[in-house]
Amino acid sequence: MQPSVLEQMQPMGHEQVVFCQDPHTGLNAIIAIHNTTLGPSLGGTRLWNYNSHAEALTDALRLSRGMTYKSAISGLNLGGGKAVLIGDASKLKCESYWRRYGKFVNSLNGKYITAEDVNTSSADMEFIGMETKFVTGKPEYMGGSGDPSPLTAYGVYMGMKAAAKKAWGNDGLTGKKILVQGAGNVGQYLMGYLTGEDAKVLVCDINEAKLAQAKQKYPAIEIISNDNIFDREFDIYAPCALGASVNTDSINKMKCPVIAGAANNQLADENVHGPMLVEKGIIYVPDFLINAGGIINISIEIDGYNHDRALNTVAKIYQRTLDIFDLAEKENVHTQLAAMRMAEKRIADISKLRVGI
Numbered sequence: 476m477q478p479s480v481l482e483q484m485q486p487m488g489h490e491q492v493v494f495c496q497d498p499h500t501g502l503n504a505i506i507a508i509h510n511t512t513l514g515p516s517l518g519g520t521r522l523w524n525y526n527s528h529a530e531a532l533t534d535a536l537r538l539s540r541g542m543t544y545k546s547a548i549s550g551l552n553l554g555g556g557k558a559v560l561i562g563d564a565s566k567l568k569c570e571s572y573w574r575r576y577g578k579f580v581n582s583l584n585g586k587y588i589t590a591e592d593v594n595t596s597s598a599d600m601e602f603i604g605m606e607t608k609f610v611t612g613k614p615e616y617m618g619g620s621g622d623p624s625p626l627t628a629y630g631v632y633m634g635m636k637a638a639a640k641k642a643w644g645n646d647g648l649t650g651k652k653i654l655v656q657g658a659g660n661v662g663q664y665l666m667g668y669l670t671g672e673d674a675k676v677l678v679c680d681i682n683e684a685k686l687a688q689a690k691q692k693y694p695a696i697e698i699i700s701n702d703n704i705f706d707r708e709f710d711i712y713a714p715c716a717l718g719a720s721v722n723t724d725s726i727n728k729m730k731c732p733v734i735a736g737a738a739n740n741q742l743a744d745e746n747v748h749g750p751m752l753v754e755k756g757i758i759y760v761p762d763f764l765i766n767a768g769g770i771i772n773i774s775i776e777i778d779g780y781n782h783d784r785a786l787n788t789v790a791k792i793y794q795r796t797l798d799i800f801d802l803a804e805k806e807n808v809h810t811q812l813a814a815m816r817m818a819e820k821r822i823a824d825i826s827k828l829r830v831g832i
């Protein structure tokens with residue numbers, strides 16, 4: 476029998492899960508609030524045609540927990556939350572749909588702040604913003620932080636340089652052979668930084684149009700086939716497409732010393748593949764640490780957006796990555812676990828501040 480919602484919330488420690496539906500607009504939403512110890516929960520709204528409500532709930536629970544870790548390790552005073560909307564984006568998206576959703580977000584009184592995610596844009600945030608102030612990722616002309624991808628890519632670049640320092644003793648990427656898997660928003664901005672430093676950038680994607688667009692922007696990149704990528708030799712693997720690309724099969728084939736990329740949930744199973752990477756001597760930058768540039772950028776929008784402040788805050792991913800390498804070595808654990816411990820420690824330490832004052 477399928478476990479109840481409460482039974483699914485308990486093992487991961489979720490505080491609250493809210494279900495919203497509206498027959499007039501076709502809205503079916505799940506808002507999952509994982510942890511608000513550090514501050515209001517913040518996380519994007521994902522609109523996806525899930526096969527079942529159970530699958531949508533699992534995604535909301537998993538993603539909101541990930542946001543708790545991402546904000547905590549990034550030093551943000553934010554908790555973890557995420558919303559998933561169930562349905563076909565091409566049929567549902569319109570002003571009334573987003574405003575109805577905005578009313579639901581508003582009913583949580585700021586315990587959940589929303590942002591963009593898969594199939595949602597800054598234009599959609601503008602509609603949501605007509606019904607609630609608890610929305611970020613609004614367009615820049617509205618005082619928002621706009622598209623988070625450039626800052627996510629900058630954070631990945633910083634984390635990658637830290638990993639290079641660990642692997643080769645200096646953080647220069649000139650001449651390094653780097654495979655960027657996924658020529659989407661983040662992947663393309665990342666290519667800009669890498670080609671700017673004269674790295675040898677290989678790029679693969681399943682979407683020919685994205686590859687052509689990337690090649691036009693950055694003629695120095697080399698497009699390679701998406702098949703059998705791990706049969707090739709390169710220095711750094713930058714997963715910027717989907718999750719779970721670091722798995723038993725890929726690790727067994729991998730010849731690169733460093734993994735540093737933007738994708739969420741890169742390790743198919745962190746308990747299995749974290750230790751496997753250590754055994755193989757591959758340096759892995761934890762995904763929720765290296766891809767936090769977007770959430771850091773958005774967090775700055777809450778206080779009044781300032782691009783320089785966003786860039787400087789995202790740049791701290793460099794030192795944080797080095798700190799995680801040190802902690803992993805000291806505690807003799809894989810880097811993903813070290814990063815989780817550091818995030819959990821910050822949440823535990825800050826929760827004690829609330830006692831007695």
Ligand code: NAD
Nearest residue numbers: 623624627657659660661680681682715716737738739769
């Ligand atoms: P995107 O959708 O713009 O780009 C993803 C690209 O990956 C697309 O071009 C797609 O065709 C390609 N792709 C999909 N499956 C593939 C496969 N099997 N092999 C090769 N290519 C494949 O997404 P994005 O915004 O660039 O985000 C990239 C990744 O980074 C995602 O996992 C996302 O969750 C994560 N991320 C993004 C941000 C952000 O600010 N956009 C922030 C944090 C994490």
